[in-house]
Amino acid sequence: MKFNVEENGFSLSSQGKTILEHSPERPMIYVGKGEESLEMYRGNFDIEDYVIERYALKHAKIDQADSAVRVSFPNELELIIQITDGAAVMNIVLLNTEINRFWIRVAADADEKCYGCGEQMSYFNLRGRSFPLWTSEPGVGRDKTSLMTLKYDLESKGGGDYYNTNYPQPTFVSTKKYYLHIDTTAYCDFDFTHSAYHELQVWEVPKQIRIESAPSYLELAGKITELFGRQPELPDWIYNGAILGVQGGTERSFELVDRSIHHGIPVAGVWCQDWEGKLVTSFGLRLQWNWQWNKELYPNLPEKMKEYKEKGIRFLGYINPYLLEGTALYNEGKEKGYFATKEDGSDYLVDFGEFYCGVVDLTNPDAYEWYKNNIKRDLIEFGLDGWMADFGEYLPTDLKLSNGVSPMLEHNKWPVRWAQCNYEALEETGKLGEIVYFMRAGGAGIQKYCPLLWAGDQSVDFSMHDGLATVIVGALSAAMMGCGLHHSDIGGYTSIYDNLRTKELFLRWTEMAAFTPVMRTHEGNRPATNFQYYDDVETMEIFARLTKAHVELTPYIKELVKENAEKGIPVQRPLFMHYEEDENTYDIQTSYLFGPDMLVAPVYLEAQTSRELYLPEDEWIHLWTGKSYRGGIVTVETPIGYPAVFYRKESSRASLFESIGKNY
The missing domain is CATH 2.60.40.1180 (Golgi alpha-mannosidase II)
Structure with missing residues (x-):
């Protein structure tokens, strides 16, 4: 990595390729002021920005020292750049406090390709498109030309677009063999549409930008995970077969496990997302958001869990960081003052789709510890060996948090806070490596705290923006960001209107899942009307054969998972x-x-x-x-x-x- 002072400017290059360059004629940084407006509806955000002012920082004063370079733009900001052989760290000092918009141009080649920006689901190579980075519901269909997306936009403002993602990250990898990371949790927009530069926009002046290069992509993967952390290895039991996503109570769930075993399906676990109870909404089957064992729906569950664990089959559940109004945990949290509030201190409830929930304030140390202890007591001590740690994307931007930080800055950080809460619960009980949880939401830093990523709520179809193909794109883009353990709901999740899962789709999805780190089924949001693996004998036989092939691959998969934990090299790779x-x-x-x-x-x-x-x-x-x-x-x-x-x-x-x- 080399910093070169040139006439009226400077440049930064690596391996002979320019990454940053500045001159009065070609300024690198633009700043300004803007006013945003956001509207959230059930995790979907309508975001607009009114740019009041934008101007280039043209004239720079450059001072070189042995350990750093200081680039000053008088009365605006300063860059303090530290250079090592493979990295450049740019610390930014803000001088003009009226600035709340920041753009940096990164030198590009016309044939360059870029990857990353978290988990992107439509396009692996980001070139030619712009990617707003804001964690949210991905949307249904995610294709503005499709009838499904149009209908869902009109009905619930939730059709989404190609860039909507549960897991955005202000980091990209270039085919010039470097990564660039902006240290921010603010709203960003990474624009890769220009032939000569990439323009990266941030709704604050970030404190730091880091650029690091490597001779190969394998080494670059290692450096990315040195920065963000690495996923731990998976528990040994997870390699014993598929995790069966079933629900509906003790009798039905374990009867389906027995039927699966009878048909030769190797079973590693049974995942009952409704272990805490269920709700029925117009969208489909939802859950009772009170994260404790529901004795009415799941009688004798502790005994069944013990019985099947002795057979090598683990039990998994579900949790998220929100609590249903009026439930026992909600009432306890409200009494203790552990929820985020409106600005006037009154209750703030989020509409999750015909039911309303409080937001546990993870910035409040006492609330954080309370929720972590709930995980320890109600999940770990109860005997769960895993769970879906869902959501994290829904933090509204008009509430009040304990730490006093704007929700605009906390929103993209929320999934990482949520992941860390789960991680610490395992670490403090000595269960890290024995219990697994899986997440769909993410952000910079999720790598260490997310043992297993899952691709979210795909449509139950073959559509290119929301179906089976998006799982491959998601795995590859997340892999470039250091999340090398990835899987998906076999058969997809979202069934809406007349879109129903078919036998063909389920089996094609199973084929792919057999060659990923983890196989897990899901009945979806409308189990009764969608095809399930247990609906016919032929499907169970094919599912059994592919699951057995997956189990036979265990020595190889374990080797890859270990490499991901030790070196940051992903299991699924471009x-x-x-x-x-x-x-x-x-x-x-x-x-x-x-x-x-x-x-x-x-x-x-x-x-x-x-x-x-x-x-x-x-x-x-x-x-x-x-x-x-x-x-x-x-x-x-x-x-x-x-x-x-x-x-x-x-x-x-x-x-x-x-x-x-x-x-x-």
Whole structure:
């Protein structure tokens, strides 16, 4: 990393490529003032900004010292830049307190590609588009040209767009082999539409910008996770089979587990999201948001949990950081003053879709400890071995928090606070590595506190912006940010209008899930009208075969999970992470490497019986037929139950892969 003083300006470069450059004619930084307006409806945000003033900072005074460079823009701000071999850290000192908008231009090449910005679901390569970074509900359909999105926009303001995500992060990775991270929790917009520069907007003047480079993407992944932290290894029990998402009470849930075992499905866990009770709304089946065992719906649950744990099957539940008005935990929290309030101190309730909840104020140390202790008592001590730690995206921007910080700055930080609360509950009880929780919401710093990411609430279809294909994009973009353990609801979640899960969709999703770190089903928001894995014998047989193949992969998957924990190298990887010289690999978002030795190309479109894909130059063996391929564009047959999967002939695990292909 080199800082060069030039006539009337300066530049920052790495490996001979310019990253930042400034001159009066081509200023790097713009600042100004703006007034935003936000409206939230059930986790969906309508955001507008009125820019009152924007102007370039043209004239810089540069002072170089041994350890740092000071770049001064008089009466506006100062940059104190510290340079090491592979990193540049830019600390920013604000001089003009009226500034509340900040833009920085990052030098770009026309053929450069960019990745990251958290977990993006529509586009892996971010070039050519702008990405607002604000945690929210992703929306239904997420495609403004689709009828479903249009209808849901009109009905609930919740159709979403290509950039909506549960997990935004103000960080991107460039094919110049560097990452850039802005240390902020404010609303951002990263604009990659310009050929000569990327323009990154922040609704505050950030305190720091960090740029770090590496010779390879594998090394860059390690540096990113050195900064943000690394996910711990998964519990051993999770490799025993699928986690079955079932619900409806003790009798029904465990009967479905028994039926699954009878049909040969290896079962690692039973996940009952309604263990605390249920609500029925117009959207579908929802939960009783009081995170304690519901004895009426789940009688004899402790005994059943113990019985099945002795068989190697764990029980998982559900929790989120909001509490339903009038429930026992809500009443306790309200009495203690542990909820965020309106500005006048009165109750603030959030509409979650025909029911209203209080926001536990995680900035209040006492409220934070209370909620963490609830997790310890009502989940861990009760005997749960895992749970979905849901939501985190819903913090409104017009409430009052204990720490006095604007909700505009706390909003994007909320998922990380929520993740840390769960993490500390495990750490303090000595259960880290034994119990697993999975999250959909995230932000910068989530990496250390989120043992397992899940892709959120996909539609139960093959749509490109909200269906099966988005899970692959989400896994790859999150991988670039240091979240290398990723999975999804097999078959999707959201069923709305006439959009119903089919048998074909469920089985194609299962094919993909077998080649991810964790397999977990979900009945969805409308279980009765959507296809379920237990609806016919053929599906259970195919599901059993693919789950057995997944279990047979355990030695390989464990190896990858350990590498993710120790080095920050993700389990699911973009092809270019191992084939950097192959230009064809950089825009592929519907195939991935499962570790260094397997290539997976899921069938992501309806009514497809073959799959065309690209293989990098290597000797690849088709898993199911044993046929050898040398690389390039190939087409293979993909009957249901046999996704396009290949392994490297020279892999040290080749005999394991060969055995799986022959036996399953």
